[in-house]
Amino acid sequence: MVDAADLRFRDDAPHDGPAVTLDAFLAGQTNATAVRLEAGDDARALLPHMEQLALVEVSFPTFRDGRGYSAARILREAGYAGELRAAGDVLVDQLPLMRRCGFDSFAPEAEIDADALTRALDRYDFRYQRAADTAVPVWKLRHG
Numbered sequence: 001m002v003d004a005a006d007l008r009f010r011d012d013a014p015h016d017g018p019a020v021t022l023d024a025f026l027a028g029q030t031n032a033t034a035v036r037l038e039a040g041d042d043a044r045a046l047l048p049h050m051e052q053l054a055l056v057e058v059s060f061p062t063f064r065d066g067r068g069y070s071a072a073r074i075l076r077e078a079g080y081a082g083e084l085r086a087a088g089d090v091l092v093d094q095l096p097l098m099r100r101c102g103f104d105s106f107a108p109e110a111e112i113d114a115d116a117l118t119r120a121l122d123r124y125d126f127r128y129q130r131a132a133d134t135a136v137p138v139w140k141l142r143h144g
Contacts, residue, residue: 007105007107012083014083015033015055015082017033017034018032018034019032019034019035019036019055019057020032020034020035020036021035021036021038022037022041022045022046026045033052033053033055034053034054034055034056034057036059036087037057037059037071038059038061039059039060039061039065039067039068040067043058043071043072043074043075044074046080047074047075050078050080050082053080054083055084055085056071056075056080056083056085057085057087057107058071058072058084058085058103059087060086060090062088063090065089069098069101072084072086072098072101072102072103072132073101073131076101076132077132080102083104083105084102084103084104084105085103085104085105085107086098086103086105086107086108087106087107088107088109089108090107090109091108092112092113093120095112095121096123096124099133100132100133100135101131101132101133102133
């Protein structure tokens, strides 16, 4: 099994300390450098504050809730370079897509089998659409 601490795809040290809610952060009640976005929170509210954030943790209350993918893409396309963590009901099959959206660390509720993780990450050689990552889409390789 893979420990959640091993589900980081960054070279820097993981952020320590609690993440505050978006409302508490925006109200200026804290000088926190970590924010937790709940499902339904608007990630665009963080855009003016990206430089002071080391971690944005995005909640996935259920694996069927895809709003966190949009939050990740919004932040990465706006230039957020800090740690972006998917937390909650995160399944191994979702990790490759979450990485494409910009997530680089994960805190799943359930342990993930190391072999299943390797298979999921190595499953596809080519990507068919652009995303927040640096993968070149296969159509651009063919016609570029």
